[in-house]
Amino acid sequence: MLVLKSSKDALLKPLQAVAGVVERKHTLPILSNVLLEVVGGRVAFIATDLELQISTWAEAQGASDAAFTVSARKLLDISRSLQDVDAISLDLNNDQLKVQSGRSRFNLQTLPARDFPKLQIPEGQGLTFSLPQGLIKQLLSRVQYAMAVQDIRYYLNGMLFSIHGKRLTVAATDGHRLAVDGTDMEEEVEQGIDVILPRKTVLELGKLLNDGDEQIQIQVNQNQIVFRRQDFELRSKVVDGKFPDWQRVVPVGHDKCFAIQSKRLSQSLNRAAILTNDKYRGVRIALTPGSLRIACSNNEQEEAQEELDIDYSGDSLDIGFNIQYLQDVLNNVVVESVLCSFGDPTSSLLITVPGEENFRYVVMPMRI
Numbered sequence: 348m349l350v351l352k353s354s355k356d357a358l359l360k361p362l363q364a365v366a367g368v369v370e371r372k373h374t375l376p377i378l379s380n381v382l383l384e385v386v387g388g389r390v391a392f393i394a395t396d397l398e399l400q401i402s403t404w405a406e407a408q409g410a411s412d413a414a415f416t417v418s419a420r421k422l423l424d425i426s427r428s429l430q431d432v433d434a435i436s437l438d439l440n441n442d443q444l445k446v447q448s449g450r451s452r453f454n455l456q457t458l459p460a461r462d463f464p465k466l467q468i469p470e471g472q473g474l475t476f477s478l479p480q481g482l483i484k485q486l487l488s489r490v491q492y493a494m495a496v497q498d499i500r501y502y503l504n505g506m507l508f509s510i511h512g513k514r515l516t517v518a519a520t521d522g523h524r525l526a527v528d529g530t531d532m533e534e535e536v537e538q539g540i541d542v543i544l545p546r547k548t549v550l551e552l553g554k555l556l557n558d559g560d561e562q563i564q565i566q567v568n569q570n571q572i573v574f575r576r577q578d579f580e581l582r583s584k585v586v587d588g589k590f591p592d593w594q595r596v597v598p599v600g601h602d603k604c605f606a607i608q609s610k611r612l613s614q615s616l617n618r619a620a621i622l623t624n625d626k627y628r629g630v631r632i633a634l635t636p637g638s639l640r641i642a643c644s645n646n647e648q649e650e651a652q653e654e655l656d657i658d659y660s661g662d663s664l665d666i667g668f669n670i671q672y673l674q675d676v677l678n679n680v681v682v683e684s685v686l687c688s689f690g691d692p693t694s695s696l697l698i699t700v701p702g703e704e705n706f707r708y709v710v711m712p713m714r715i
Contacts, residue, residue: 350385350413351437353405355426355448358435361403362423364579365394367551368401369419375464380416382463383437387412393465394419399548400466401555402580408434414460417444425453466571466582473568474510474536480563480576482530484556486517487549489528489706492675494546495521502588506549508572511539516705518593524672525596529705542567543586555579597707598697601688603634605659606701608684613677615653619643620670622651629715630670634689635663643670666692667715676708 351358365381373379373396382393390407393400425446429435433449439457446453487506495503498521507518513536516529544552552574556563566573567585574581619630624645633640637660641653666689676698677685688697698708 348411348413348439349436350407350415350439351383351390351410352408352434355429355431355433355435357405359423359426361390361392361405362419362426364403364555365392365401366419366423367554368394368396368399368547370396371420377416377458377462377464379418379420380458380463381419381422382414382416382460382465384414384460385410385412393463395464395466396547397464397466398545398584399551400582401551402582404578413439415439415444415457416460416463417455417457421455422446466584473566474538474540475564475566476510476532476534476536477562477564478515478530478532479560480556481558481560483563483574484553484558486515486528486530487553487556489680490517490519490526491549491553492679493519493521493524493526493708494549496546498522502543502586502590505543505545505586507541507590507593508544508567508585509539509541510536510567512536518590520591520593520596523669523711524675525593525707525709526676527593527597527705527707540567540569541590542569542572543588543590544572545583545586548572548581548583552581555581596695596709598688598690598695598709601690601694601697603659603661603664603689604686605634605639605657606684606686607639607655607657609677609680609682611655612685613674615641615655616670616674616677619651619653620674622649623670628669628671629667629713630673631665631667631715633663633665634659634661636660664689664692666696667713668696668710669713672710676710680706680708 384391388407391404393402429448435448438445442457444455444457509516513532518527564575572583619641622645623643631642639655639657644650682700686699686701696710700706
């Protein structure tokens with residue numbers, strides 16, 4: 348039975364969108380599969396890991412209604428390897444799927460669609476609102492690099508998504524640095540909500556969004572969040588935990604401040620980082636009137652120094668940081684210049700963007 352016939356691009360694009368959800372090693376074999384549901388000439392591609400689910404849709408030519416699951420990785424690799432000029436057809440026969448394009452043929456095992464564990468979200472519960480997808484993508488990119496990776500404090504392995512009044516705030520921290528950004532929404536919500544999006548959810552959502560103005564509908568409650576666009580839907584459970592009070596971490600009253608071109612600072616840090624130790628990524632920042640000196644060294648007695656002229660007339664300061672944390676913010680927050688604010692040698696560094704009050708980046712010092 349012919350269940351789908353399409354061009355290579357029409358099949359490959361939705362498969363690529365959902366493939367990131369699929370775990371390579373899983374105790375449930377069906378979680379390595381993608382669910383295909385063909386109804387009325389339209390096919391849905393659905394993948395899940397029980398915590399996150401992504402659905403995409405495509406048009407199918409000459410298709411018969413059907414539902415089955417097949418290895419996501421194998422179908423993706425096969426589709427990617429086929430010639431661009433030949434159409435791809437999928438034929439289902441009992442528990443086998445035949446993939447054919449030109450003179451290439453593949454037979455793949457399938458598993459029943461009824462065994463596929465879909466995530467469900469109760470309709471009409473929680474908050475529902477819309478934002479431009481380009482705005483959401485920018486907010487994610489400005490904070491996601493600060494998320495922890497496999498931290499025992501599981502609530503740090505994700506991103507705070509906070510809605511109160513007309514304000515949406517996103518924040519991420521790994522305990523050594525904090526990134527916060529936000530935006531004002533057109534509609535005010537009556538009851539605020541704070542949830543933590545899992546790290547994988549944030550990364551996969553960032554891949555699906557583009558820089559356009561198309562609206563994304565967001566539905567969120569205390570247990571799940573859903574992002575919907577015309578061509579995809581992402582459903583995710585949220586982390587069961589309480590995010591740290593980030594407002595207490597943002598320093599107030601730092602008096603050693605200067606503005607500097609982001610590109611200029613980033614290039615100097617990248618050059619100095621060449622001579623850092625792979626395990627010890629320390630950089631020493633020396634601040635004197637009119638000058639910023641950056642120094643890195645390694646255990647082979649090698650040293651790199653960069654000196655930049657800055658508009659600064661305050662007290663001198665010598666302080667150490669993890670250079671990767673400084674590089675991360677400059678690589679992900681694309682702006683003309685940043686404002687750096689210091690306190691004493693034991694205080695954190697605050698990086699902000701002139702004219703943008705919502706963005707804040709805090710880095711704890713390290714002993715060098």
